[in-house]
Amino acid sequence: MTASSVSARTPRSTSGRCIGAERSGALLVAPDPESTKWCLTLYEAPRPPEGFSITLSPYRKPSMECMPVDAKAGCLYPNNARALIEANGRGFGNCAVRDLVGNIAELATANLFIGKDGVVFTPAPNGTFLNGITRQRVIKLLREAGVSVVETTLQYGDLLNADEIFSSGNYSKVMPVNRIDERSLQPGPLYRKARDLYWAFAHS
Numbered sequence: 629m630t631a632s633s634v635s636a637r638t639p640r641s642t643s644g645r646c647i648g649a650e651r652s653g654a655l656l657v658a659p660d661p662e663s664t665k666w667c668l669t670l671y672e673a674p675r676p677p678e679g680f681s682i683t684l685s686p687y688r689k690p691s692m693e694c695m696p697v698d699a700k701a702g703c704l705y706p707n708n709a710r711a712l713i714e715a716n717g718r719g720f721g722n723c724a725v726r727d728l729v730g731n732i733a734e735l736a737t738a739n740l741f742i743g744k745d746g747v748v749f750t751p752a753p754n755g756t757f758l759n760g761i762t763r764q765r766v767i768k769l770l771r772e773a774g775v776s777v778v779e780t781t782l783q784y785g786d787l788l789n790a791d792e793i794f795s796s797g798n799y800s801k802v803m804p805v806n807r808i809d810e811r812s813l814q815p816g817p818l819y820r821k822a823r824d825l826y827w828a829f830a831h832s
Contacts, residue, residue: 673799679806679815680721682735682793684784685711688726689733692755700758712736720807722795724787727756732782738797739763742782742790743818749786752779762796762826769825775818792816794823802826 650663687710690697695704708725715723715736724740727733734740734757741750748770753759767777787793792813793805802823804815 676800676803677721679804681719681807682722682724682787682805683715683718683720683809685715685723685725685736687711687714688728689756691728697756698758708736722805724784726784727754730783732784732787733757735795738795738800738803740782740787741766741794741796741818741822742787743792743794743816744786744790746776746818748775748777748818748822749782750777750779751782760797762798762801765829766796766802766822766826769829770818770822773821773825775821792819794819796822796826801830 650660650665687707690704690707692698695701697704711723711725715721722735722737724732725734725736731754732740732751733754734751739750739757739760739762741748743749750763750767751757767779770777787808788811790808790813792815793808794815795803795805797803802819804813804819806813806815
């Protein structure tokens with residue numbers, strides 16, 4: 629079956645690419661680059677819901693010294709998955725995950741933004757989470773539109789006291805948080821600005 633024949637039957641598919649090697653390198657760990665080939669996968673992805681709830685995860689992000697947190701690496705997914713499963717078990721759609729010293733790093737599946745008094749705040753990249761392409765694009769678009777975006781250190785209390793919270797990611801793009809713990813939130817003007825700017829960019 630060819631990729632084109634699959635694509636013809638699934639026009640609304642989302643595609644993803646990965647690289648696989650047919651032969652190992654020295655000591656069976658490093659792949660042999662000469663045997664590496666492309667693999668294309670196609671799958672249908674439903675439209676994400678408009679908003680989700682979050683809580684604080686008991687699990688933490690690893691540091692650069694022990695894991696490749698600056699890459700979208702498969703070995704990081706089990707930690708994200710257990711954080712998400714634990715939060716789901718308590719009735720939340722996602723969760724804020726701290727780094728090893730207790731600062732908020734990101735959500736289990738996306739980068740994180742909060743709005744407070746008309747300013748957007750987001751965790752500064754510190755070697756514990758992936759500085760996502762969508763995150764970088766949202767920051768750039770907001771700043772170009774005159775919105776103040778501060779990359780800084782955030783604590784969970786900052787999220788609890790935020791006027792609004794939203795996320796960015798490759799799958800969900802820009803999404804609002806509608807509840808943190810027991811506090812309900814509404815999609816705010818900074819989220820709407822970020823979403824509208826990103827949608828305009830994506831369709832330009």
